[in-house]
Amino acid sequence: MNTHLHITAWALGFILFAIAYVMYKKGNTKAGKIIHMILRLDYLLILYSGGELITPYFNGGDLLPEAIVKGVAGIWMIVIMEMLLVRLPKQKPLKALWIQFIIAVILLLVLGFVRLPMGV
Numbered sequence: 001m002n003t004h005l006h007i008t009a010w011a012l013g014f015i016l017f018a019i020a021y022v023m024y025k026k027g028n029t030k031a032g033k034i035i036h037m038i039l040r041l042d043y044l045l046i047l048y049s050g051g052e053l054i055t056p057y058f059n060g061g062d063l064l065p066e067a068i069v070k071g072v073a074g075i076w077m078i079v080i081m082e083m084l085l086v087r088l089p090k091q092k093p094l095k096a097l098w099i100q101f102i103i104a105v106i107l108l109l110v111l112g113f114v115r116l117p118m119g120v
């Protein structure tokens with residue numbers, strides 16, 4: 001298993017998230033909803049590719065705790081993006097979510113690229 005599918009999935013996810021966010025922000029709800037739905041399909045790809053990458057860690061080695069934190073942070077990231085996109089059109093406060101967004105991104109990049117062995 002290589003990491004290309006995973007990188008493609010999460011990079012596409014951030015791009016779709018950014019587009020949907022800007023659309024909702026501009027009040028273009030219809031376009032926002034379409035991109036948002038595509039993003040939801042991409043969540044499945046992120047989860048599938050992440051699940052495939054995490055499987056070997058359960059078969060031995062001492063990096064299992066880090067891999068589990070990585071996986072949980074990945075799911076957390078998806079929840080944060082989803083909540084931001086649901087709350088934005090409702091004009092609810094987003095600051096706490098953006099703080100979590102930044103923490104989750106840093107955690108994911110550090111664990112994904114630095115701590116865990118497989119890179120690009």
Ligand code: HEM
Nearest residue numbers: 003007010050051053054071074075077112113116117118
């Ligand atoms: C938006 C969500 C996510 C982001 C931004 C993200 C980010 C990353 C990054 C930057 C890497 C290292 C390079 C790469 O292989 O792509 C990585 C690897 C990995 N991710 Fe994710 N990820 C996310 C979701 C998930 C989920 C949901 C899981 C588990 C269910 C997961 C499990 C893993 C595992 C096991 C690796 C391999 C680490 C290694 O063996 O080196 N990720 N991820």
